[in-house]
Amino acid sequence: MTLIASNRRPEDAVYRHVIPAGEPWLFEVQKGQTLRLLDLEGNQAIDTLFYNADNPRERYDPQRTLRRQGNAYLTTAAYSIPIWAIHC
Numbered sequence: 001m002t003l004i005a006s007n008r009r010p011e012d013a014v015y016r017h018v019i020p021a022g023e024p025w026l027f028e029v030q031k032g033q034t035l036r037l038l039d040l041e042g043n044q045a046i047d048t049l050f051y052n053a054d055n056p057r058e059r060y061d062p063q064r065t066l067r068r069q070g071n072a073y074l075t076t077a078a079y080s081i082p083i084w085a086i087h088c
Contacts, residue, residue, distance in 0.1 A: 008034065028053055 010016075013036075019025045021044065029035050037046050052058035 006036065008036065 017025065017027075018040065021041070027035075037048070039046065048060075048062060050060040
């Protein structure tokens with residue numbers, strides 16, 4: 001798999017938050033907003049769950065994705081319900 005660098009500029013972010021290792025974080029991302037997750041220290045895992053705020057049954061669970069598709073790599077247009085999208 002070829003990694004693609006994002007063309008988004010960190011200085012354009014309207015909100016930045018560094019989460020200490022092992023700490024939880026909860027945030028509601030509005031339609032049209034972008035969420036960027038970075039591993040600042042290296043060799044860290046980012047455990048995530050994404051829910052539709054209006055319908056929690058619609059969610060992205062990476063553990064379930066790993067079990068069902070056999071890998072954790074996401075691609076564009078991978079799901080039938082567009083809770084979020086990958087932009088490069």
